[in-house]
Amino acid sequence: MPKSSASVEAKNPGMVLFLSYILLTLVSGVVIYFAHMWFPDHVVLGTMSLTVLWATALSAGKLGLITTFTSPFVTEWENKQGKDLTPMQLMAVYFVVNFVALWVTSRFAEVFGLGISSWVTVLILAAVLDFFQGVAMMSLEKVLKS
DSSP: OOOOOOOHHHHOHHHHHHHHHHHHHHHHHHHHHHHHHHOTTTEEEOOSSSOHHHHHHHHHHHHHHHHHHHHHHHHHHHHHHTSOOOHHHHHHHHHHHHHHHHHHHHHTHHHHOEEESOHHHHHHHHHHHHHHHHHHHHHHHHHHHO
16 A cells, blocks of 8 residues: 555544644643752642652643633634634644643642642743643654654
């Protein structure tokens, strides 16, 4: 059978979602961990029964899931509008998604082990996550297109 030159996205869109989840989870985990290391009074990881590593994994996994599950809805919204969102509009949408996901995750600190001191910290952390997740997803898109 001859090899087709179709992209991974065209052949297997489920794989793109899986790769997006893994990448977003890793990026979220690194950002949350460094936020905890540099600002331990504002971002707290771990509980009496959860280590820092497990709290990072659980929190980043939840953020990765929420962000990944949002992308098909954003695509559907673009299709209904009949035009693609600009990169700045996408960044704004995912900033809101990150803010809500961080806020909800930190409200369940006993379960996920992520405690955040105030909404201002959530706002700043969401902006940092938005930037690094955007860079990671653009890199993934370039790799998948080639």
